[in-house]
Amino acid sequence: MKKNWWKALAILILLYSIIGGLLIEVPRLAILNETIRALFFHVPMWFGMIFLLSVSVFYSIKYLSSNNLQHDVRAVEFANSGVVFGVLGILTGMVWAKFTWGDYWSNDPKQNGAAIGLLIYFAYFVLRNSLEDEQKKARISAVYNIFAFATLIPLLFILPRLTDSLHPGNGGNPGFNAYDLDNRLRLVFYPAVIGWTLMGVWFSSIRVRIRDLQNQMNETA
Amino acid sequence: MKNLLLICFLFLSLNGFAQQSASSMINEESAPKVEMADQFREDGKIYVLVAIMVTIFLGVTVYTVSIDKKVSRLEKDLKN
Numbered sequence: 122m123k124k125n126w127w128k129a130l131a132i133l134i135l136l137y138s139i140i141g142g143l144l145i146e147v148p149r150l151a152i153l154n155e156t157i158r159a160l161f162f163h164v165p166m167w168f169g170m171i172f173l174l175s176v177s178v179f180y181s182i183k184y185l186s187s188n189n190l191q192h193d194v195r196a197v198e199f200a201n202s203g204v205v206f207g208v209l210g211i212l213t214g215m216v217w218a219k220f221t222w223g224d225y226w227s228n229d230p231k232q233n234g235a236a237i238g239l240l241i242y243f244a245y246f247v248l249r250n251s252l253e254d255e256q257k258k259a260r261i262s263a264v265y266n267i268f269a270f271a272t273l274i275p276l277l278f279i280l281p282r283l284t285d286s287l288h289p290g291n292g293g294n295p296g297f298n299a300y301d302l303d304n305r306l307r308l309v310f311y312p313a314v315i316g317w318t319l320m321g322v323w324f325s326s327i328r329v330r331i332r333d334l335q336n337q338m339n340e341t342a
Numbered sequence: 343m344k345n346l347l348l349i350c351f352l353f354l355s356l357n358g359f360a361q362q363s364a365s366s367m368i369n370e371e372s373a374p375k376v377e378m379a380d381q382f383r384e385d386g387k388i389y390v391l392v393a394i395m396v397t398i399f400l401g402v403t404v405y406t407v408s409i410d411k412k413v414s415r416l417e418k419d420l421k422n
Contacts (some may be wrong), residue, residue: 125410127406128410132403135399136396136399136400139395139396139399140392140394140396142390143388143391143395144388144392149376149378150376151376154376154377154378154379154421155378168349171348171352172345172349175344175345175348176345179344179345179392229399278355290355290356311353323410324406324408327406327409327410327413330413330417331413334416334417334420336411337420338420
């Protein structure tokens with residue numbers, strides 16, 4: 122338990138965010154109605170994704186200076202769970218959009234940016250699978266990872282703010298802060314972000330351990 | 343440290359807003375008139391939702407824990 126306390130913490134925090142997310146009193150807003158509660162699930166997916174992909178690119182950079190394949194393992198597995206969170210973010214966003222914006226896809230700049238960003242990361246995995254030699258695979262994909270992450274920032278945070286957007290906080294819309302009169306939403310939202318991020322780290326850590334085991338077995342075999 | 347800074351900046355970015363006072367004024371006026379799931383809540387149906395989501399989440403948790411334990415067992419076996 123000493124090593125795994127953060128996993129139990131993630132579970133507890135997420136239980137709190139699910140139960141609290143459904144039961145707390147929320148601002149009564151037109152168009153959103155009760156779906157404002159999606160804030161506690163959809164947005165933490167993206168925060169989680171950004172954190173996980175940051176860790177991934179961190180390990181990619183570390184690999185480039187160390188040439189230690191263990192860093193590459195971490196880079197790819199954190200990218201893996203980062204992309205899973207991104208896909209879940211897009212799917213949950215589409216469901217939310219259908220009810221509030223009228224369509225699953227409105228060509229909102231942030232929607233498009235997120236889709237493009239994810240496609241770029243899918244290509245990262247395709248790139249890795251196309252290379253045989255371990256070191257070459259690690260080196261080339263590490264460089265690609267850096268470019269992919271660097272592209273994600275303008276796609277998600279800069280471009281949507283420069284033009285008309287449906288998303289809160291972009292394109293001239295007030296951010297969700299404007300709705301959150303007494304910080305009620307923050308009470309569930311911030312823990313949810315932490316909880317889901319920890320879950321993502323847990324998923325990645327399991328995959329990393331499996332990879333390390335496989336490499337260990339291959340070495341001794 | 344880099345990630346901590348990134349997360350701090352992301353949280354700080356939540357504070358970026360314009361036109362805040364306008365929308366909060368609108369909010370106060372229409373507060374009682376906006377349709378919410380009040381009847382749903384009065385009927386206690388919201389608790390069905392809570393129960394469903396908690397069940398699904400706990401199921402996924404149990405699954406993840408079992409995978410984690412399996413990997414730990416493999417690690418221990420390989421060390422010996």
